[in-house]
């Protein structure tokens with residue numbers, strides 16, 4: 156299955172400005188991207204990066220790993236993803252298309268395998284009974300991942316996009332499966348999300364955080380992070 160991975164190459168992770176410098180945010184975003192691409196690849200997905208600017212996936216902070224094709228489209232996220240959906244027509248002439256955000260730093264191959272299950276995509280899996288659209292809700296009402304098998308479904312990101320996507324699916328007559336996954340529901344946007352990565356992450360991004368001096372702060376209330 157083709158897996159579109161939107162990536163803000165030129166202006167990443169502004170909400171982490173209170174924890175990381177601009178250059179650190181760029182490196183951290185690329186490191187999370189590398190973890191996500193590796194997990195997709197190991198789940199049998201075929202990643203394709205949709206980036207805001209040119210960059211070379213093979214020339215980054217993480218050696219090795221997949222070096223997927225990169226399409227550059229500097230339009231806003233929603234417009235860029237909808238242009239691909241309109242061209243591919245997944246579930247029409249085209250195979251199902253997954254859309255997975257590049258900041259799902261806890262994602263594992265098993266989590267992606269559960270998401271892809273049932274949506275045939277040239278892998279011969281039986282689609283009988285499969286949903287037209289699978290949605291992975293993110294923290295704060297977002298949409299962390301989708302699998303689309305309906306030619307008229309379109310995205311509308313930001314805000315309570317999970318609810319927007321359920322409405323859009325209803326409007327086009329698409330059946331929906333909501334995928335409840337702790338690992339795929341955790342997108343790393345803000346300082347508080349870094350604790351999740353230190354607790355549950357075992358990839359390059361978690362290692363990068365530790366090497367940058369971050370550790371858990373469990374002194375009172377919800378666990379956070381401190382930086383030495």
Ligand SMILES: Nc1nc2c(ncn2[C@@H]2O[C@H](COP(=O)(O)OP(=O)(O)OP(=O)(O)O)[C@@H](O)[C@H]2O)c(=O)[nH]1
Nearest residue numbers: 161162163168169170205206207231232256257258
């Ligand atoms: N192609 C593309 N990807 C985007 C765009 N904005 C965000 N993304 C990617 O979409 C996913 C979700 O991004 P957000 O967390 O909303 O935005 P972000 O740029 O990572 O972080 P913030 O600057 O804090 O909003 C991440 O994989 C981003 O790299 C965009 O305008 N175009």
Ligand SMILES: C[C@H](OP(=O)(O)O)C(=O)O
Nearest residue numbers: 297298299312313314316
């Ligand atoms: C992509 C977007 O992320 P957020 O802006 O909510 O972090 C969304 O989930 O709709």
